[in-house]
Amino acid sequence: MPARSGAAPCPAPNPRKTASVRKLGPVDIAALRAAVLAIPESVWDAENAAKPNRFEVLDATRHIVFRFIDSPRDWRGSHDRAAWPRWRALLEPVLARAVRPYGYARAVFPRVMLARMPAGGVIHPHIDANPAAKWPHKIHLPILTNAGVVSCFGGERHHFPPGEAVEVNNLGPHWVRNGGDTDRVHLIFEYFDADQPDPDWLEPFLLAGTAR
Template sequence: MKLDVPLKTLGPVDHLALKNAVAAATQQEWLEEQLRQKSFDVHAKTHSIIMLFVEGWPEMTISRHSGWNTYSRYALPVMQEIIRKHYSIHGTIIRAVFAKLLAGMSIDEHFDDHPTFSIGHRIHVPLVTNDEVDFVIAGEHFNLKEGIAYEVSNLDFHYVANPSHQDRVHMIFDYVEDAPAS
């Protein structure tokens, strides 16, 4: 969704149980689904655990993926807390993934161009990060902090650089208020 600002800070969330669960993910879990990497060139240097993914437009079909059974019990309370505090509770989570940007890698500049991005709130919750990670949105540099929820203006050009020696892990979800879902 295009925001008036590149990044909106939503505030702290109770993320520790989720962080600990995702920290225990195996390499096999991170590599099991390559949907994002194959569909979007800019995500080639990332690994993902997908919980929910949407296909189609304007009729949307939301499917549960391999990460749902393992991580939804930790992720849903965090997502619901954010929704309850900042958005209408009448809506649908249409995407939910854990995205790992590998140490020393970057996500090239891009904007998110699927039609659902114009109606959905793109929320990031950093679970593992550090001061070296640079998230640039509409030319402005940001250092997102662990355990703080943010809404990203993902229709603006953005990129991420992780020059550190530590993988960066975010939970990312898209929430559409009053969304029709099938």
């Protein structure tokens, strides 16, 4: 049924996204782990203060954001942030290895960041509600973790070991709890196939938003 005049269409998710979790395999994180351990607290604080992803559900989790979307309504536009040039040579091989199972010939990483959850920290139950989250794969690569870190995706609890990339369902309710006594640091990023046709709802959705 077509959308009513002036009403935004209901964005449907990318059918290629996982409905729970999808294991992507091991990734060599040795160099990245060493670099993460060397980040001064002052850098974590400064980068977190300037981050574009400010949501109450994230609680005390701090971020260093390397790439980010231009608009929460459209995943196709994204930009490099200040930290990306310094980290690019280290991150690009890690990203490429993590996404190898997809086999996309031409793809984009619209959001790339490190997320540091303190011991005892939580990320409260939520869904990634912005329309730009509907299409890209959402991928986690644990860099530092402990046995007390529990994540809930797809209605099931998981513990993701370091160096094992996994796609998660960010469109259903999910939460994380660090029940250990050390910080949890994940490389979190989004990934989509630039050759996959845009969904039929996208342009009407964007036009409806512009007309408001």
